[in-house]
Amino acid sequence: MKKLVILGIGVALFLVTVTGPVMAKKDKCTTIQSGELYASTGEVLTTGFDEFGYNYQAHQYIGYDGNYQRPPDPVDWGYRLMMKWNDAWMSNKDCDGDGKLDRHYGFDSYIGSGAWLTNHQSGEDTRDGEVCKWNYFVKIVAAPADAYGYEGNWYTADGVEIGPVIWGSFAIIQEVENDSCAGLHGLQYKSPASPGFGFYKP
Numbered sequence: 001m002k003k004l005v006i007l008g009i010g011v012a013l014f015l016v017t018v019t020g021p022v023m024a025k026k027d028k029c030t031t032i033q034s035g036e037l038y039a040s041t042g043e044v045l046t047t048g049f050d051e052f053g054y055n056y057q058a059h060q061y062i063g064y065d066g067n068y069q070r071p072p073d074p075v076d077w078g079y080r081l082m083m084k085w086n087d088a089w090m091s092n093k094d095c096d097g098d099g100k101l102d103r104h105y106g107f108d109s110y111i112g113s114g115a116w117l118t119n120h121q122s123g124e125d126t127r128d129g130e131v132c133k134w135n136y137f138v139k140i141v142a143a144p145a146d147a148y149g150y151e152g153n154w155y156t157a158d159g160v161e162i163g164p165v166i167w168g169s170f171a172i173i174q175e176v177e178n179d180s181c182a183g184l185h186g187l188q189y190k191s192p193a194s195p196g197f198g199f200y201k202p
Helices: 002-014
Strands: 060-064 080-085 116-127 130-142 148-150 153-155 161-166 170-179 187-190
Touching: 130 161
Parallel strands: none
Antiparallel strands: 060 080, 080 116, 116 130, 130 170, 148 153, 153 161, 161 170, 170 187
C-alpha cells in the first residue's frame, strides 16, 4: 500500500511546475533567489526547506507523506518521505519564461531527457497486534528516446528490459523494500538494462 504513493508524487510535483515550449535562452534564466518564481498554489518559492518539506534549490523533499501535495495546512504525522531529483526532472530555474521551475528543459517531453527521481519512504504500523517497521526505496527514470514500451515495461532499442512503466514516460529501475512483518528484505527489483542513472543520460 505504501508504494502506491509514488503514483501520486509525480502528480504532486506538477503542482509546482509544468513546463511549456522552450522560449528563452539559458543565459536569461530566472532563479529562485530572485523571489519571482511561484508554486501553483501561490507561494513565492524560496531557497532552503519550506513548511511542506520541499527544498527546490537543492532538488529534494524531506518531510511527511501528508505534505508532499502541499496541503492548505501542513501536518506533522504520518510516515517519512524523502525525494531527490535531477535538473531534468525539475530545475531550480525558469529558463523558458513561464514563471515556473522548468521540467525537461530543451526537450519536448520527458522522453529522452535523462530525468530521474528517487523516493525513500519509512515508517511503522500495527498489524494483528504487532508493530511492523518498514522502508521502501525506488529509482525512477525517464525512458530513453529510442526505448519502446511492451506489456507494461520499457525496453532499450536492442530489447533489454529497462523496467516497469510508471506515469507513462517513466520506468522503475530499482526497488528495495524491508518490512519486518511481511518478510520482505532488501532488493526486490533491479533493471536488467542498468539500475544506474548514468546509463539513461541523453
